[in-house]
Amino acid sequence: MRIDPNVPIAAAKTRHLKQAHITQQVHKKAANLDALVESLDGYVWSVDLEMSYIILNNALLKLIKEVVGVEAKPGDKMLDILGLLDPSKTEEWKNIYQQAFEGSGQRFVSQFLIHGRPRYFEVSINPMYKEGAINGISCFASDITAEINNNRRLQESHTRFRSLIENGTDIIVVIDHTGNIIYGSPSIEKHFGRKLTDLTGENAFDFIYPDDIPELAEKFLDVLNSPGISIPVKSRAYAMGNRLIWVEGIVTNMLKTEGVNGIVCNFRDVTERVKTAALVQESEDLRHQLMDEKINRQKEIMQAAIEAQEKERAHIGQELHDNVKQILSTAKVCLEYGRGNAAEQQHMMQRAEDMINSAIKEIRELSKSLIQVYQREIGLQLSIENLVESIRIGNRFQISVDFFLPDENRLDDKLKMTLFRIMQEQLNNILTHAAARHISIAVQQAGSVLSLTVADDGKGFDIQQKRMGIGITNIINRAEIFNGQVAFHSSPGKGCRMVVSFRI
Structure with missing residues (x-):
């Protein structure tokens, strides 16, 4: 092969x-x-x-x-x-x-x-x-x-969020579209005295003050129709022990937000803030009232001052007309008569001179009553004594003065003038209305308090019924300039005692 x-x-x-x-x-x-x-x-x-x-x-x-x-x-x-x-x-x-x-x-x-x-x-x-x-x-x-890292941050954020909710004072409630409570923060138990498990399923409107429900119901409809939009709410609610509190916060429709599926209500107890605001408003109203009263009182004082000036002018006019004018008219008659009568001429001239001197004296006394004030050169004590002496001469009552001021020179001259004018005003009130026989005046300093006391044994008056006249009003307003306090003690037939005190 x-x-x-x-x-x-x-x-x-x-x-x-x-x-x-x-x-x-x-x-x-x-x-x-x-x-x-x-x-x-x-x-x-x-x-x-x-x-x-x-x-x-x-x-x-x-x-x-x-x-x-x-x-x-x-x-x-x-x-x-x-x-x-x-x-x-x-x-x-x-x-x-x-x-x-x-x-x-x-x-x-x-x-x-x-x-x-x-x-x-x-x-x-x-x-x-x-x-x-x-x-x-x-x-x-x-x-x-x-x-x-994202999960850790998310967990940390979640932990912080839960910590804020569980340890915060805000009242956080999640409700469904009918108002039934789904979830509540632990602070609810603190405010309302009920456990969260007991509140679940209850309707949030059951805790609302009845008068506030109509307005809150309208807000709730707005929330239902506005998903994702925070709507402010303020209302009264029944807290623990049926105590009525004010709550304020925001309500947000998160019914379609996965994981929430509810309406989130974040409230805060603002009862104290509301009370404080009410007190502030009340204080403001009171301030306006006091301002109005002060303005009205100032108007009254101004009117009283004008009336006093008019009264003083009328008094001066009357004194000049009824007294000085009559004296001068008599002097004129004497001069005219003496000029035509040689035998009476010397006598008439003497009488005319006496009349003119009398008129001069009347005018001097009238002027003195108008301008008599505290004289800085001689001090407060001598100024008071001079005033008392001038009153003592023409009136039949006794006046005693008790003066103790350790260091008068350290006092403000304006304060001393105010003290003098207040005393002068009260003495004028006594002379005009009291029909007193005895008057006592005391100027005392005890520590940081300077006081003026003027008391009389006149007919007195009922403090509750008597309307403050021009004199008393002037005294009070003069004292207020230096933050002084004025007190009157009197009753019918028991005289009057005025005490004015200043802190120096």
Whole structure:
């Protein structure tokens, strides 16, 4: 049998072509595998039974280079590289890999300190099989640091929020579209004296003061028709012990907000603020009332002063007309008679001179009563004594003066003038109305209090019934200039006692 020499060559070519095709397919699969590995959003690696790297994707190579400065490559011991990252985790990861070699896949979160900051990785480790036996481990890790940090911040925010609600003084209530209570903050128990479990299901309007319900119902309709908009509310509510309190806050429709699904009411107890505002308003009203009274009193004083001036002018006119004019008229008659009668001329001239001197005296006395004041040069005590002496001469009653002022020079001259005028005014009141026989005057200083007391044994008056006249009004207003206090003590038939005190 003859063998064709070309047959072995053809067979060899066929085998070579098959091998080349297989190699091409292997390379293609490897390329596809590499592409798949690199396309994954994370870190991919695999190790053999000796825990040596088989493959590492570029993301992992870059991370190792960035953190420990090593160019990792297949064949490097995984635990050696891990020891450079964090030596404390070597034993832990060795145990995890051992469990994977035993056929138990592992999924866990591991933390590494990178550049001084913690980074978190979710790691998945699974055994690889060849012909039914484990020949290595495939690993995948994703960086979940941002997710962990976000969850932590969210948890912290949630914790702070709950702490604010549970420890705050604000009254927070969540109600449904009918007003029934779904949730309430712990502060409700403090204000309303009832446990949250007891309040759930009750209607919030049951706690509202009846007079405020109509207005609050209109607000509630506005809330229902305005999702997401905060609407201010102020109302009275029944608190613990049926005590009525004022609450103020905002109500927001969050019925369609996932996780809330209710109407959120955030209230604050403003009872004290409302009371304070009412007191301030009452004080303001009282201030306006007092101002009006003061203005009216000033008008009365002005009118009284004008009337007093007119009365004084009338008195002066009457004195000049009825007294001085008559005296001067008599003097004129004497002069005319003496001019025509030589025998009586000397006598008439003397009488005319006497009449003129009498008129001069009357005018002097009239002027003295108008201008008599406290004289700084002689001091308050002598000024008072001069005034008393001038009264004593023309009237039939006794006047006593008790004067004790340790250091008169230290007193304000305006205060001394005021003291003198008040005493003068009261003496004039006594002379005009009292019909007294005895008058006592006392000027005393005790510590920081200066007092003037003027008392008489006249007919007195009923303080409750008597309307304040011009004289008393003038006394009170003069005293008020120096923040003085005026007190009158009198009754019918018992005389009158006036005490004026100043703090100096």
